[in-house]
Amino acid sequence: TQLLEQSPQFLSIQEGENLTVYCNSSSVFSSLQWYRQEPGEGPVLLVTVVTGGEVKKLKRLTFQFGDARKDSSLHITAAQPGDTGLYLCAGARGGFQKLVFGTGTRLLVSP
Amino acid sequence: DAGITQSPRYKITETGRQVTLMCHQTWSHSYMFWYRQDLGHGLRLIYYSAAADITDKGEVPDGYVVSRSKTENFPLTLESATRSQTSVYFCASCSGGVPGELFFGEGSRLTVL
Numbered sequence: 151t152q153l154l155e156q157s158p159q160f161l162s163i164q165e166g167e168n169l170t171v172y173c174n175s176s177s178v179f180s181s182l183q184w185y186r187q188e189p190g191e192g193p194v195l196l197v198t199v200v201t202g203g204e205v206k207k208l209k210r211l212t213f214q215f216g217d218a219r220k221d222s223s224l225h226i227t228a229a230q231p232g233d234t235g236l237y238l239c240a241g242a243r244g245g246f247q248k249l250v251f252g253t254g255t256r257l258l259v260s261p
Numbered sequence: 262d263a264g265i266t267q268s269p270r271y272k273i274t275e276t277g278r279q280v281t282l283m284c285h286q287t288w289s290h291s292y293m294f295w296y297r298q299d300l301g302h303g304l305r306l307i308y309y310s311a312a313a314d315i316t317d318k319g320e321v322p323d324g325y326v327v328s329r330s331k332t333e334n335f336p337l338t339l340e341s342a343t344r345s346q347t348s349v350y351f352c353a354s355c356s357g358g359v360p361g362e363l364f365f366g367e368g369s370r371l372t373v374l
Contacts, residue, residue: 181360192351192365238303242360248319251304
C-alpha cells in the first residue's frame with residue numbers, strides 16, 4: 151500500500167513553462183519533505199513543511215502543505231533544464247524514523 | 262571529505278549468495294537508514310538505526326540483516342539473495358530533529374541473476 155501518491159508520474163516540458171507536482175495521501179502527516187534526485191545520485195532535501203497551510207518559497211520553487219496535512223504541492227515557475235530530475239515527497243508520521251516516500255515525479259525540462 | 266559513502270556502487274550476484282552492502286558516514290550522525298528504490302514504488306525503508314547497537318525494522322525488512330557496532334558504519338546483508346532483491350539501495354544518515362534532514366549516499370545498484 152502506497153501511502154503517498156504523486157502526480158504526474160512523468161512530465162516533459164519546455165524551458166520557461168510552469169508546472170505543478172502533487173503529493174496526495176489519505177493519511178495525516180506531522181511534516182512533509184520534498185527531495186530532488188538526479189541520475190546516479192541520492193536524493194537531496196529541498197524543503198520541509200510542518201504546519202498545515204504552510205507555503206515556502208525556494209527561488210522559483212513554491213511548496214505548499216495542505217490545510218489538513220494530507221497533501222502537498224510543488225510549483226515551479228519558468229522551469230529551467232537544471233530543474234530536471236526526480237522529485238520525491240516524503241511524509242513523517244510522528245517521528246521521522248519511518249519517513250514514507252512518495253512514488254516520485256520525473257521531470258524533464260528541455261532547452 | 263566528510264560525507265556518506267556506499268560500496269560497492271555496482272554488484273552482480275547469483276541467487277542464493279550472500280551479499281553485503283557497506284555504508285560509512287563521517288558526520289557522527291546518530292540515525293542511519295537503508296532504503297531500496299524500485300520503479301513505481303519510490304523509496305522503501307528496509308531498516309534503520311537510532312544509535313550503535315540499536316536497529317529496527319522498516320517497511321520491507323524480510324530477507325535483510327543489519328548491524329551497527331560502530332556509529333559510522335551500517336552494513337546491510339542479504340543472507341540469501343533472491344531476484345526480487347534486484348534494486349538500487351540507498352543508505353542515509355540524519356543527526357536528528359523532527360523532522361530531520363536525511364543525507365543520502367550515491368546508491369548501490371544490485372543485480373541478482
